[in-house]
Amino acid sequence: MSCRNTPRTPKNPPNASTPKSTKPPKRCDVSNGSSTGKPNTTFTNDGRSPRKRVHPVTPSRDTFQTPTAPQKRENPQYYFTPDCFMDVSLNATPKVLKKTPNVKERGAEESNLTVAVRVRPMNPRELIMPAVQSIIEVNGNEVTVLAGKTADNSAGITRGFNYDHTFWSCNSEHENYADQKVIFDKIGAPLVDRAFEGYNVCLFAYGQTSSGKSYSMMGIDTDNSIAIGVNSELGIIPRFCHELFRRIEDMKDTTLAQVEVSYFEIYNEKIHDLLSVTTCHNTKNVLKVREHHIYGPHVPDLSAHPVDSYTALKNWMILGNSQRATATTGMNDKSSRSHSIFTIVLKLCDRGTGTAGQTRRSKISLVDLAGSERMSHTADNGERLKEGISINRSLLALGKVIKTLGNAGENQKHVPYRDSVLTWLLKC
């Protein structure tokens, strides 16, 4: 589908199949993984608590039209609202929204925020370091850190932390070993469900540098095949996209679906479009964030690309990954030097017998954050140092925002979203 504020850059990259227009609604989840024998965390917010505003989809920018839509065109608010902020169609509001109990009534397990921790195996660098051993243990949903453990296993201090999910990925012989498929099934698949119900979802990976965030989110494409089953190293994002199109195929007789993707990075507090076909590798255009008076911060000039198959989407994903800023640091041979945000907009319309069916729209944000780092371990030259400072500063801002939201209570304090581009954009 076409977006008023989103210039339609040239079609799909080489090999991409013919695009189809589509624009979706939203839902939100977050996830992060761990590394270095240390846990990486994954937060998921399935947006089960309805996104504040629910309103009909505007016909001028949506292929799917509702009978009442033409009236909305006369309202300037609808004219200038970016497509990415078009929430769930009023008529198609999922029933679960209406049934959502208030916070006091529901248990923690029904929270719309899920946090998972994954423990990765030690890497070759850690394995050859003298006297290095794992200090993490996972039991059920608890992670235990043996903070004072010594080489001879003498007494130490232990600390336990509980999460919604914990994953042990250190040795494949372990009975609870969690591979990429297990991670997706537990963390990613429920978000696909929510997205098809019309919620916005956001999943992000958070952790220190080299903890395995990119591995968990994107994984490794070992055989360049579109078949997920034969490629065990693929991460949550490709699996999510594959599952999305599998379900669309299953429901094609009853539901018309449109999918659109965007991919951008925040590098040194600047936004770069990773899917811009006009971008030269070393001269990326810097995009601006704009604050919409109703729908909040957005990136008006970000390109959005309609896709009609997993193959087409994968071509965009490969292009975006190739343009992402990475570098070798003292901690990671291919360290992400930017936060990347892969966005899918899914729009579903029931094939009704009448003139127009009901529309559900969901925005899916899959975020691979850059890792926090100690300058003494990673920063070996001026550029890395500058990147590291920027990364740490924005992660600090993210921490402050999460903390403020968590402590907000009834006396909601000022939430410092504007302290970094990342938190400003994630505000919506």
Ligand SMILES: Nc1ncnc2c1ncn2[C@@H]1O[C@H](COP(=O)(O)OP(=O)(O)OP(=O)(O)O)[C@@H](O)[C@H]1O
């Ligand atoms: N669960 C895992 N199983 C096997 N290897 C892993 C796993 N997690 C991470 N790795 C490996 O560890 C290394 C570092 O992982 P990755 O690059 O994903 O870390 P990162 O957290 O994204 O780092 P940065 O923040 O610096 O970008 C990679 O070589 C990756 O293949």
